[in-house]
Amino acid sequence: MPVYNLKINGTSYNIKAEQDTPLLWVLRDYLDMVGTKYGCGIGQCGACTVHVDGSATRSCLLQVSMVEDMEITTIEGLSKNTLHPVQEAWKEIDVPQCGYCQTGQIMSATAFLSQNKNPNKTEIRDAMSGNICRCASYNRIEKAVELAAS
Numbered sequence: 001m002p003v004y005n006l007k008i009n010g011t012s013y014n015i016k017a018e019q020d021t022p023l024l025w026v027l028r029d030y031l032d033m034v035g036t037k038y039g040c041g042i043g044q045c046g047a048c049t050v051h052v053d054g055s056a057t058r059s060c061l062l063q064v065s066m067v068e069d070m071e072i073t074t075i076e077g078l079s080k081n082t083l084h085p086v087q088e089a090w091k092e093i094d095v096p097q098c099g100y101c102q103t104g105q106i107m108s109a110t111a112f113l114s115q116n117k118n119p120n121k122t123e124i125r126d127a128m129s130g131n132i133c134r135c136a137s138y139n140r141i142e143k144a145v146e147l148a149a150s
């Protein structure tokens with residue numbers, strides 16, 4: 001079985017896996033980084049969102065062989081020893097209900113805000129539209145993104 005060098009949250013890992021193993025499984029099953037969630041497994045829900053070279057990306061669709069030597073950030077590595085400002089805003093607005101989708105939401109929001117520091121409501125809605133929340137926390141997500149940007 002091939003070995004892939006992955007850079008995750010600033011640490012290098014040598015991962016022995018079949019080339020088509022989804023990054024999501026590597027994170028959750030090989031490395032116990034279970035903050036990244038499995039929702040649909042087909043790129044439709046956003047629960048598995050991580051950053052790859054700074055962009056929000058669905059880890060269920062990425063084969064391990066595609067991300068070698070790229071910078072991968074998961075919710076566990078978003079901020080060291082303190083909450084990221086987006087996480088602070090999530091806490092302030094009390095966004096989660098069941099919480100399952102929220103790490104994916106936060107990873108999408110942080111990647112978006114790093115590209116657009118002063119978004120309007122439409123831009124926030126568009127940017128977050130690919131992340132599904134079954135509890136329909138969309139209004140609070142929008143408010144938290146606005147707060148984080150302010």
Ligand code: FES
Pocket residue numbers: 037038039040041042043044045046047048049058059060061
């Ligand atoms: Fe990857 Fe749903 S689990 S988009």
